[in-house]
Amino acid sequence: METHPLLKEIQARHEFSEADFEKLLPLFEERCYKKNEMVFKSGDVVKYVFFILQGCFRQFYINANGIERTIYIMEEGRWTGESLSFMNEVPANMNLQALEDCKVLAMTKPKWEYAIRNIPEYAIYHMKNHHRMIAWLKEQLGAAVTEKPDELYRRLLKERPHLLQRLPQYEIAKYLGITPETLSRVRKRNTRI
């Protein structure tokens, strides 16, 4: 008997019983997105919180001049969504796109509120996740501006090497905030054969 990927993720971060998990799991519905499909766009009110079962998404920001920047790339076994928009029912300022054919578990707001109220350990896990997200975003923000392309690339190579196999270069470039040409040169400079 295999552990469900969602239970696996939760238990990796927080003490969580199978009994609680049996209350939690039925609150989700399964959804699929095709490669390149937009899950939501800036201006939409986000209706779900998502746990990724299969595939890979990118969340990106478009500034006033139409320049876009990928904020993060999330793979199976992680959460995605837009918590402020979801929680307060306000327009999102981010865009979420499937980079592959994807399968997710999606939970609506009423069910999420039910979970928060009735599964205290889920609420705590949820809060812990937010602390991690905030710390990670702050670090990303610091790194994005202080580090040169070569350093950003080596950081990615160290932390998430499989992404470089999984995604085309231009997606990596958008994530690192550089042009594909620059990434190509960076790779050349940083390749040990």
Add this chain to the structure above:
Amino acid sequence: METHPLLKEIQARHEFSEADFEKLLPLFEERCYKKNEMVFKSGDVVKYVFFILQGCFRQFYINANGIERTIYIMEEGRWTGESLSFMNEVPANMNLQALEDCKVLAMTKPKWEYAIRNIPEYAIYHMKNHHRMIAWLKEQLGAAVTEKPDELYRRLLKERPHLLQRLPQYEIAKYLGITPETLSRVRKRNTRI
């Protein structure tokens, strides 16, 4: 009778009773920091969460090459700290410094846990705050890389014009991620007389 600045901040974001506030307030202790004093450094375990009564702090990141970047500047009426370090008792990867003589309300972890468990509305407010913080950080990250210095400056001028009066130029420059020289030129270009 004046509303306490902390109650004011909480009520601006969430329905919160005076009765709850009377349970909350005694959990804090008052602390002072002198101008330029470090509250915590990267590597420290952060012992408090802070609400700013007076003054102004910057939180900054130092990368592997010793280059620093100010992530945010917080003024009176706002929270600051490092939630992941505080919560999990792990080393912080950020630095917090007073930019002026400051007075804060500080809460230790045991008291914070007491508050979360015993004042449910505080827990909800806290969660809401995190959603806002995450959305704000994502937007900052998007803006930091896609926008040019002139755009970053005009954004700051629009959103927090008083900061430009309050702080020296070199602190603003570190916050925008540009050199003081560039900021000086940007200001010249963008000043209507």
Add this chain to the structure above:
DNA sequence: TTAATTTCTTGATTCAAATCAATGTGCAGG
């Protein structure tokens, strides 16, 4: 298989901000 399209690499050029360097300004202390 070839053809067509997409993605990646490489080179030449441009451009914007960092850096380097000097000067100017305003304030604090003697």
Add this chain to the structure above:
DNA sequence: CCTGCACATTGATTTGAATCAAGAAATTAA
């Protein structure tokens, strides 16, 4: 008042990534 220091401005130069422009490789379709 002048002196000294911190901060800000301005100009000259360098630098590194973006942009522009071909090609080469890889993938997909025919």
